[in-house]
Amino acid sequence: MTNTHDDASPLILEGVVTELSGRIIHDGVDLVMKRGEVLGLVGASGSGKSVLLRCIIGLLPPKAGTVRLFGDDLYQADDRTLAAIKQRWGVLFQANALFSDFSVLDNIAMPLREHHGLPEELILSVARMKALASGLPEDALWKFPSELSGGLQKRVGVARAIVRDPDLILLDEPTAGLDPIMAAQIDALIGGLASELGLSVVVVTHDLDTLYTICDRVAVLSDRTILAVAPVRELEHSQDPWLRNYLLGTRTRAGRIADPKVVHPSPQEIMS
Numbered sequence: 001m002t003n004t005h006d007d008a009s010p011l012i013l014e015g016v017v018t019e020l021s022g023r024i025i026h027d028g029v030d031l032v033m034k035r036g037e038v039l040g041l042v043g044a045s046g047s048g049k050s051v052l053l054r055c056i057i058g059l060l061p062p063k064a065g066t067v068r069l070f071g072d073d074l075y076q077a078d079d080r081t082l083a084a085i086k087q088r089w090g091v092l093f094q095a096n097a098l099f100s101d102f103s104v105l106d107n108i109a110m111p112l113r114e115h116h117g118l119p120e121e122l123i124l125s126v127a128r129m130k131a132l133a134s135g136l137p138e139d140a141l142w143k144f145p146s147e148l149s150g151g152l153q154k155r156v157g158v159a160r161a162i163v164r165d166p167d168l169i170l171l172d173e174p175t176a177g178l179d180p181i182m183a184a185q186i187d188a189l190i191g192g193l194a195s196e197l198g199l200s201v202v203v204v205t206h207d208l209d210t211l212y213t214i215c216d217r218v219a220v221l222s223d224r225t226i227l228a229v230a231p232v233r234e235l236e237h238s239q240d241p242w243l244r245n246y247l248l249g250t251r252t253r254a255g256r257i258a259d260p261k262v263v264h265p266s267p268q269e270i271m272s
C-alpha cells in the first residue's frame with residue numbers, strides 16, 4: 001500500500017552499511033534530513049559520497065540498515081509504494097548522464113516518458129517549461145548536449161531532475177568542472193529552485209562556495225560514517241583535523257574569507 005507521508009522527513013538513513021566487492025564502504029550511517037533544507041554532503045575523495053547516493057536512490061541495497069524516503073522503507077516497499085516514492089525525487093548524476101543522441105528537450109522529457117502515459121504535446125510543454133526555469137535559452141532546446149557549454153549541460157541535468165515536480169532532488173557534484181562564474185550561476189539556480197519550489201536538496205560537492213552559499217547544513221562523511229551534520233559555520237569549529245583542514249586550509253574559501261573568531265589550522269595540521 002502507498003504510504004508516503006507528506007509530513008515525513010524526505011530522507012532518513014538508519015545504521016546504513018554498504019559493501020562493494022567485499023569491502024565495507026559505509027558502516028552505520030545515520031542521517032535525518034529536514035524538509036525543505038539544502039543539505040551538503042562532503043567527504044574526502046573515495047569516502048563514499050556517490051555510493052551513498054546510489055544507495056539512497058535504490059541502486060545499491062544496503063547490507064544492513066534502513067533507507068527511508070518520505071517515511072517509507074525504500075528497500076521494503078511494494079511496487080506501488082516504490083513507484084510513488086520515485087515520483088517524488090529527481091537526480092542529477094555526476095557528469096550529467098545526458099544521452100548524446102537525444103536533443104536537450106528529449107533528455108529533459110525522458111523521466112516524463114518513462115513514468116506517465118502523458119500526451120506528447122503535454123510532455124514537450126512541461127519539459128520546455130522546466131528547461132526555461134532552469135535558465136536554458138529557447139535556442140538550446142533542439143540542440144544535442146555536446147553542442148552546449150558545460151554550464152548549460154548542467155542546467156539540462158537540473159531541468160531533467162525537476163521535470164516531474166519532485167519534493168527531493170539529489171545532485172552529485174553539480175558544479176564540478178565549471179569555471180567559478182558558471183559554478184556560481186548553478187549554485188544560484190539550485191538555491192533559487194529550493195526556495196521557490198520548496199524542494200529538499202541533497203548536494204554532494206567538493207565546492208566550498210556551494211557549502212557556504214546555498215547549504216543550510218552539511219553532513220560530513222568520514223571513516224565510513226557521518227562525522228557531523230551542522231551548518232558549515234559551526235563545522236569550522238570542529239576539532240576534527242581533516243574537517244578543519246578541509247574547510248579552513250589556506251587554499252579554501254573560508255581560508256580566504258576568514259571569520260576572525262576562527263582559529264585556523266597550523267601548517268603541521270595542513271600537512272597532516
Ligand SMILES: Nc1ncnc2c1ncn2[C@@H]1O[C@H](COP(=O)(O)OP(=O)(O)OP(=O)(O)O)[C@@H](O)[C@H]1O
Pocket residue numbers: 020021025043044045046047048049050051052
Ligand atoms: N562499482 C564499484 N565496485 C567496487 N568498488 C567501488 C565501486 N564504486 C565505487 N567503489 C569504491 O567505493 C569507494 C567510494 O567511492 P565513491 O565514488 O562513492 O567516492 P566519493 O566520495 O564519491 O569520491 P569522489 O569525491 O572522488 O567522487 C571508493 O573506494 C571506490 O573505489
